[in-house]
Amino acid sequence: MTSNDPTIARAIRAALLTPDPRAKCFATRKLVRDWRQGKLAFDFDVAMPDRPAWPDSPQLLAPKEMPRRSKGGSERGRIALWHALAHIEFVAIDLALDMAGRFGADQGREFVDDFLSVAADEAMHFALLARKLESMGSHYGALPAHDGLWQAAEDTAHDVRARLAVVPMVLEARGLDVTPSTLERVRAQGDVNGAKILSRILDDEIRHVAAGTKHFERLAGETGESPQNLWKILLEKHFHGAVKPPFNDSARLAAGLSRDYYAGIAS
Incomplete structure (x- = not known):
């Protein structure tokens, strides 16, 4: 390839700076x-933006300012649920792209392969959820969404180990814990299509957490550190929330995240 050929970094940066969700x-x-x-080309010739481009809507609110979502079966409550899920998946596209683009030069091709695969999955998840909202007479952007999801990326932009510890191994792992109960609620409402979407997302998220855990453990091994101890140290320094039970131990274990990691620190 010549110097004029497209590079992976330029392609990732362009996607990050694309505001329209579709x-x-x-x-x-x-x-x-x-x-x-x-x-x-495997060339990281441009820097990643500090923040990706997002559309004018949804209105972004601090998590504490978000309206409480009803857990009942009202149409408004169901739309709010699917909108919240769509927003999580939309931001997850950028989190995965930034992971590959920001750290790929040092971490190598397998790392880039893994997190670009995650980004492609998240894009597919968002498309499914956006279509779901449209089938309900709504759309992504119709409701406010919380602005806290990108904070983890900003807080860990300087340290790949901290990014892996927080984003795949806490934030995405939380999805493994909460999605099964949401899935059961959706099934109980007779929403077959919604249940299929959530089942697909849950299966994919296990692989996403596994990718993060694999690379985190590789990096810990390179310095001879205990992955579990290092994870706890990094969480104490870089994660501002709480690691909350109940845990989906079987899904977490399938992703390589054994109880050795989170036993004793859950609040």
Whole structure:
């Protein structure tokens, strides 16, 4: 490839700076496809933005300012649930892209492969959820969403180990804990399509947490540190929330996240 050929860093940066959700999904899937086909040079010749571009709506609120979501079966409550899930998946696209683009030069091709695969999954999840909202007569952006999800990326932009510890191994692992109960509630409402979407997301998120755990343990091994002890140290320094039970131990174990990690620190 010549110096004028497209690079993986430029493709990732362009996707991060695409505000329209549908266009961001297309850009993400295209760059992953191009990467897998060898069309993008393994060259990190541009920096990642401090913050990705997002659309004007939804209105972003601090988590404590978000209206409480009803757990009942009202139409408004169901739309609010699917909107919240869509927002999580939308931000997750950028979290995975930033992981690959910010740290890939030092971490290598397998790391980039893994987190671009995560980004492609998140784009697919968002597309499914956006379509779900539209089938209910709503759309992504119709309701406010919380602005706390990107904070973890900003807080760990300087340290790949901290990023892995917080984003896949806490935030995504939390999805493994809470999705099964949401799935059961959706099934009880007779929403077959919604249940299929959540089942697919849960299966994929196990792989996402596993990718994060794998690379975290590799990095800990390179310095001879206990992964579990290092994880706890990094969480104390970089994670501002609480690691809350109940835990989906079987899904966490399938992702390589044994109880040795989170036993004793749960609040």
